Amino acid sequence: MARPIRMRVRLDGDVAEVRALIDHPMETGLRKDPGTGAPIPLHFIQNLTVSLNGKPVLETQWGQAMARNPYIQLRIHGAKPDDEVSIEWVDNQGEHGHASTRVPAQG
């Protein structure tokens, strides 16, 4: 199932500031379905990687305490216009997601 990733990149000098919002429920396993009362299973992103031109710049391991629809902001030095920023993630149920964009011109 495709879960959208919204990504924005801004270039300031040689620093690319990346902001990303990943659509994901990040279920803790503690919640119950309000209708049926059945427990909602644990469902959360375990690994997320951000890469610049295919080289990892941020590698993460996450627990279920990352907030729903995870937001991350990071800064990558040595970036230039048209470089490729990509994000990929995998969760505890084996679902995965991927998105990429290009570093824009200065501004």
Added chain:
Amino acid sequence: METNAITNRRRFLRSLSTAAAIALGWMQPLLALAAGWNKPAFEAGNVDGAITAAGVADALPSADIIIKAPEIAENGAQVPVEISSNIPGTDAILIFSDKNVQPYVGLFEFKNGAEPFISTRIKMGDTSTLRAVARANGRYFVNTREVKVTIGGCGT
């Protein structure tokens, strides 16, 4: 003869494209998983156990780890947290929320030009100490901040 050869070729091409699809389907999660996932640390039920299982030892208190978080978080389900380290050689930041059922929130490793900086949002179950650990040249440093949580965020 001729038709047989064509059919065989089609069959072969079809099997190739199936193989490629399977390979792609498998490759993506494997790539992301290369980073590993520290199950004992994430499943630890108290902060000391989580810190030890995460491999953090002899962490020195350091004001060079800057934690930005609200003093009072109205909604424990979405607590904005920004952490940066001015300790030279910082290549990883770990976040713990002491009173969470499972206190280890996450590990962020910086490489290939990424600044030791992360801004994100976490869940906090209760008013608690927020703990940021920085790893630099194999040594660990720690700073803390208290965050008052009005409505806990783990059962929501």
